[in-house]
Amino acid sequence: MKHLLCLVSVLFSLALLPAVVFATPAEEAKFFYEEASGPTDKELSVDVRIIRYAYRSSMSQSGRPMDAKEKQYVFKELLTNGLQGDIHALAMAAVLPHVDPEFSEGIDVSPIEPWLIRNLGEAEGHWLLGVFYLHWLSGFPPLSHAPVYMNAPDHFRKSALAGNRKSMLFTSGHVPKGDDFTPPHGQELKHPMPDYIAKGEREKWYWTVRAAELGDAWANAFVGSEYAHVQPGWPVEETSRMVLYYWDRAARFGYSNAAAWLSLIFEHGINTDHGTHIVTEQDCKKAFFYVSLAVRLDHDGEYSKDKKKSEAGAAAEFHAQKYIKGLPKINFAPCMTQSEYEAALKESKIAYDEFKARQAEEKAAQQALYDKAREALPELRAELAAVGVKMGDGQ
Numbered sequence: 001m002k003h004l005l006c007l008v009s010v011l012f013s014l015a016l017l018p019a020v021v022f023a024t025p026a027e028e029a030k031f032f033y034e035e036a037s038g039p040t041d042k043e044l045s046v047d048v049r050i051i052r053y054a055y056r057s058s059m060s061q062s063g064r065p066m067d068a069k070e071k072q073y074v075f076k077e078l079l080t081n082g083l084q085g086d087i088h089a090l091a092m093a094a095v096l097p098h099v100d101p102e103f104s105e106g107i108d109v110s111p112i113e114p115w116l117i118r119n120l121g122e123a124e125g126h127w128l129l130g131v132f133y134l135h136w137l138s139g140f141p142p143l144s145h146a147p148v149y150m151n152a153p154d155h156f157r158k159s160a161l162a163g164n165r166k167s168m169l170f171t172s173g174h175v176p177k178g179d180d181f182t183p184p185h186g187q188e189l190k191h192p193m194p195d196y197i198a199k200g201e202r203e204k205w206y207w208t209v210r211a212a213e214l215g216d217a218w219a220n221a222f223v224g225s226e227y228a229h230v231q232p233g234w235p236v237e238e239t240s241r242m243v244l245y246y247w248d249r250a251a252r253f254g255y256s257n258a259a260a261w262l263s264l265i266f267e268h269g270i271n272t273d274h275g276t277h278i279v280t281e282q283d284c285k286k287a288f289f290y291v292s293l294a295v296r297l298d299h300d301g302e303y304s305k306d307k308k309k310s311e312a313g314a315a316a317e318f319h320a321q322k323y324i325k326g327l328p329k330i331n332f333a334p335c336m337t338q339s340e341y342e343a344a345l346k347e348s349k350i351a352y353d354e355f356k357a358r359q360a361e362e363k364a365a366q367q368a369l370y371d372k373a374r375e376a377l378p379e380l381r382a383e384l385a386a387v388g389v390k391m392g393d394g395q
Contacts, residue, residue, distance in 0.1 A: 032134055032169065032170045032173070038131040038132075038134065039088055039131075043088075044088055045081065045086050045088065045089065047077065047078070047081045047086070047089070048078070048081065048086065048088050048089050048092060068102045068105065071100070071102045071103045072102070072103065072104070072105060072106075072107075074103070075093070075096065075103040075104050075107065076107070078092060078093050078096075079093050079107070079109065079389075082112075083377060083380065083381055083384075085374045085377065087116075087120075087128070087370045087373060087374070088128075088132075090112055090115075090116060090380075091116060091128045091129055091132045092132055093109050093112055094109060094112040094113045094116065094129060094132075095129060095132045095133055095151075097109060098133075098147040098151060099133070099147055099148065107389055108384075108387040108388060108389060109384070109389070110387070111380060111383035111384055111386075111387060112380065112384075113129060115376070115379070115380045115383065116128060116129065116373075117129075119372070119373035119376050120369055120370070120373055121162070121369070122158060122159065122161075122162035123159050123162035123163050123164035123167075124159075124164065124366070124369060125159075126155040126156065126158040126159035126162070126164075126167065127155070127156070127159040127164045127166055127167045129151075129155045130151075130152045130153075130154075130155035130156040130159060130167060130170065131166075133147075133148045133151055133152035133155070134148070134152060134170075152170070153170070153171070153174045155167075156170040156171050156174075157171050157174075160207060161184055163187070163214075165210070165211040165214035165215065165216045165219070166211075166216070168207040168208070168210055168211035168214075168216075168219070169207075169208070169211055169216065169218065169219060171207045172204050172205070172206075172207035172208040172211070173204070175203040175204050175207070176203070178200060178201075178202070178203070179199070179200065179201075179202040179203075181202050181203035181206060183206055183210075187210065189206065189209050189210060189213065190213055191209065191213070191242070191245075192205075192206075192209070193205040193209055193223075193226075196231070196233070196234055197226055197227070208222060208223060209223055212246060212249065215249075215253055215358070216253070217249075217250050217253035217254045217255040217258075218250070218255060220246045220247070220249040220250035220253060220255070220258070221246070221247065221250035221255045221257065221258045223242075223246045224242070224243045224244075224245075224246030224247040224250060224258070225243075227239040227240075227242040227243045227246065228243045228276040228277075228278055229274075229275050229276055230276070230277045236277055236279060237279070239277075239278075240277075240278045240279045240280055243265075243276075243278050244262070244265070244278075244280060247261055247262050248262065251290060251293055251294070251297075251351075252293075252351055252354070252355060253355065253358075254297060254355050254359070255297075256293075256294040256297035256298050257294075259290040259291065259293045259294035259297065260290070260291065260294045262286070262287075262290040263286075263287045263288070263289075263290040263291035263294065263319075264287075265278055265280060266280065266282065266283045266284070266286040266287040266290065267282070267284065267287040267319070268282065269281060269282035282335070284323040284335035284336040284340075285323075285336050285340040285341075285343070285344050286344075287319070287323070288316070288319065288320045288323060288336065288341060288344045288345075289344040289347055289348050289351075290348075291316040291319060292316055292320075292344060292345055292348040293348040293351055293352060294312070294316075295310065295312045295313045295316050295348075296348055296349065296352040297352065297355070298312060299312070299313065301349070301352050301353070301356070303316075303345065303348070303349070305317045320336070320341055323335050323336035323341070324336050324337070324338060324341055
């Protein structure tokens with residue numbers, strides 16, 4: 001397990017890419033696009049993916065870079081798909097004129113952005129527009145960064161103020177440092193970051209902690225990590241308690257690395273690796289619960305003891321048997337009964353099922369919102385026609 005923690009610590013360090021001094025704007029955009037739950041290729045329609053690929057590679061079907069005429073052709077296809085109900089295509093069409101005007105030259109698509117916000121709401125509409133700015137900046141070749149860094153933060157901030165936790169992740173990294181910040185009314189934090197962590201960066205920490213409170217797995221892991229990396233004078237018992245609180249939430253919201261960290265902590269009762277200092281009571285049942293939850297999160301809910309099917313499951317089972325039977329030769333006494341083992345395994349299944357249920361509920365709510373917006377597409381077609389945009393018959 002110690003080696004496992006080392007591995008996930010390295011991965012976690014890589015996950016904190018925006019904090020790296022030499023990260024390029026495109027790398028930052030890619031990170032936030034992924035952490036803000038931007039649409040994956042699987043979620044995008046085939047037509048949108050084709051257009052995205054054509055732009056990212058700057059290649060036409062002839063194998064040469066696209067010229068202005070070809071760009072305008074694919075843009076019209078994009079707009080056609082959007083007006084047929086592809087919400088992602090509409091968001092892409094609204095953003096592209098700002099990042100590469102050649103695509104939309106002579107086509108006024110300015111009505112799309114307010115239509116999206118009006119019909120999806122401030123929280124979702126601004127998030128979708130913000131995330132598509134990152135969608136394009138994170139591709140290749142690099143675009144002009146100016147419109148992205150003017151427009152993306154503006155959309156994310158408005159979305160965050162409307163309560164979208166995904167936008168809060170980006171907003172937390174693009175705020176003026178300082179404590180002169182008042183949380184929006186009704187959105188005060190349950191667990192504000194204490195002065196010994198947040199002094200001078202209260203607005204940054206407000207958005208990160210707020211996203212954690214609203215159930216974002218990555219934000220919970222990040223906040224827990226800040227408490228874990230204690231400094232001289234920090235109260236170890238208090239910071240340890242908050243680490244366990246936030247990493248437990250991160251694990252239950254789907255962040256398997258957090259579950260792996262917790263397993264190690266509860267196995268030994270202390271962890272001081274990589275500048276951390278976390279103390280708690282040893283609890284083998286909790287240690288096994290978290291490692292079995294990590295296995296389920298990484299294997300679509302399955303927990304297999306068969307090494308051929310699941311290396312992680314086999315490793316977790318090895319530790320479980322160590323807890324139950326002990327290993328006298330290395331002075332490890334039994335610390336978990338068979339009934340505790342069975343209970344922990346059952347609890348990990350319940351926790352995983354609850355995670356998937358929340359995920360499905362959020363996805364269904366987003367789909368319902370998009371379906372409702374599609375009912376207003378005739379209104380958008382009329383607005384575009386009013387500014388001279390002519391689509392094919394039936395559009």
